[in-house]
Amino acid sequence: MTLNRERFFISPFFVFFTVHGAQIGIGVLSFQRRLNEKVGHDGWISIIVAGIVAHILIWMMYQTFQLSGTSEDVIQLNIQYFGKWLGNVLNIGFVCYFLLLALIVLRLYIEVVQVWMFPLMGTWQFSLILLLLTYYTVLGGFRSVVGLCLWGVVIPLLTIFPMLFFPLEYAHYRNFFPILDHSMLDILKGAKEVTVEYLGFELLLMYYAFIKDGQQSHRWAQLANGFTMFIYLVVIFISTVFYNEEQVKHVIWPTLTLGKIPEIPFIERMEYIIISIYVLVVFPIICLAIWSATRGLKQMVSLKQRLSLPVVLITIFVASLFFNTREEIDQLGKFVSTIGFYLVIGYIPFLYLLALFTKRLKGKASMNERSMI
């Protein structure tokens, strides 16, 4: 049995790619704008604050798994700590959240493609292609999803990331000063705004069971989060010196507009290349979220993933057709990120504390038992 299961496992090292890959999504294209609204040029401080919070939350997740002893994913955790009924209600919530996550990432990416490249393209065409690919990948099992995450991190890192440095030609380093021109409260507000950009690590709650020696992967998850923070810091640094505060308000995707600057003789407009490669950033997240949702269903009602996957994909495909205008997409985005925010900020610490206290109580109880004897 154990030998049989072994071949579905991933080694702890790959958690770096799944966590980091899931964190950096479509938000990195536009987070400067929202950050700028709250904290202006002091945004980088907010990013560090939010990054540290994410570090702590990841630590809490690993602690929870360790404390729980037997549970290996959030479905089991919920049932262990909240009982069958309440636990399953929460589990349904989680599955819905994963589906919404896949939906919003898909729809936001399609929006970018529509606005920048093919204004006439219908949502369904791209949605169909991407979801067919998702079907193919997720059917390949968790390991193929992880493989995709690996390339979804490595390829953009080698292609898109270096392009971000070209705009430094127009850098105004003055824009950073005066440092801390905003109050602590503003910085915390900004941190709340960017916490959403660190979302993605909570998927770990689902695939923790698939990591060989789960606790071993802790440092890789932390490292991944640190690396995410580093990428966000680089992006915000370049955006701060490239745009001024007023200008960012007029740009919807500041990171993509940065891509207008590099110019090479045979390709004049790099942002189109960036958008095309970006599918590799977006696609692993969709796969990971959909995999998590189907896995959740399997754990809850032992529905085979092979059966639930087409249903889930068709649901997402149909749902993606209902969001057409900027406003609708924006609202959906806000909705999902609000859920995500309270999920990681509220639920994870709560679960951790619950696990901690249960363990303490049990420990005391067993101590009492022993002293009775």
Add this chain to the structure above:
Amino acid sequence: MKRALYLLLLIFVLVGCKSSRIVDQVQIIHAMGYDWKNGTYTGTAIYPTFKQGPMTKPDILTTESSTTYDLIPRLSSKSALPIEEGQMRLVLFGKAFAKKGITEIVHSLARNNKVGSHLQLAVAKGDAEELLRITAKTTLSDTLYLSNLVEQNIREMNLPNTNLHIFLYNYFGKGRDPFLPYFEKKGNFVKLEGLALFKDGHYVGRIDLRQSFLVKMLLDETKNGVYQLPISKEKQKGRVLLENLYATSKYSLKKGKKPVIDIRIHIRASIRDYPIWLDLPNKESFALIRHQMEKQLNKDISKLIRQFQTKEIDPLGIGDFVRSYTRHWNEKSFYKQYKKLTIRPHVKVDIVQTGIGE
């Protein structure tokens, strides 16, 4: 396996859904001119037509409208091929248009995902249309003439770095005002004549090409540009041509009741041309002209800045500089006292070389 094949087939079928624009089946606009004449807007587009082989011939389309928005759509009604603005390299504003305000066009360009950030904007004395017609006539095949002219002058000569991104940066940014290259018709040629200055999207004046070197130097470190200066020794008078090799400027702020801004400028230059009577390798005359040059440059820069101050425009971004040293900087209150602000230039010239002969 069979299923995978079906999937593959579907993907190939869907690829047919793309939209394509083939290069010789669209009209690629290379430069666009905007004018305001007798209560209507005129739009002029210059585009290459492909005749035989690699030779292209510049062609012109022009149309009129009561708003700026539908100029490009209206151009389409005069063109057999769809008009494509993705390769636009230059937008030229007539002076009357620029005076009336370029806000609408600028916002439209900022929103337009098709145009690149390297697009050049410029102002023409008189009509943009006339200037574009001249370039179409005088150049055989070069529809990019004016944008190349601007770029060449940025790279080698006195023009400060400009393009759409820099313009938008200055336009939207607090504590700075935009500027653009300024063209004039000289006989049958188009000539770069300095910088057009803007305030809140309206043209408010211009400076000449000589002064634009000073602006270039004050904005950024620069490695090019020439500047002619008068010198005198005893009773002889003449001029030297200073060629900038590397110039840097450093701003510093003295806070207080009356804030003072000091600008330290360090020019490493070579003297390209000088009068015969000046025996340059001589140490004494070296020091003499260095001193005279520094004095003259200080005077010219002060004059330039005073000119900006009286017009209440800030192309140098002095406001932005003060902002970076002030907590909770306020744009309005700063520009209230901007006119009376003391700004002192301190130029230091190092003559690196004087050429290969004596």
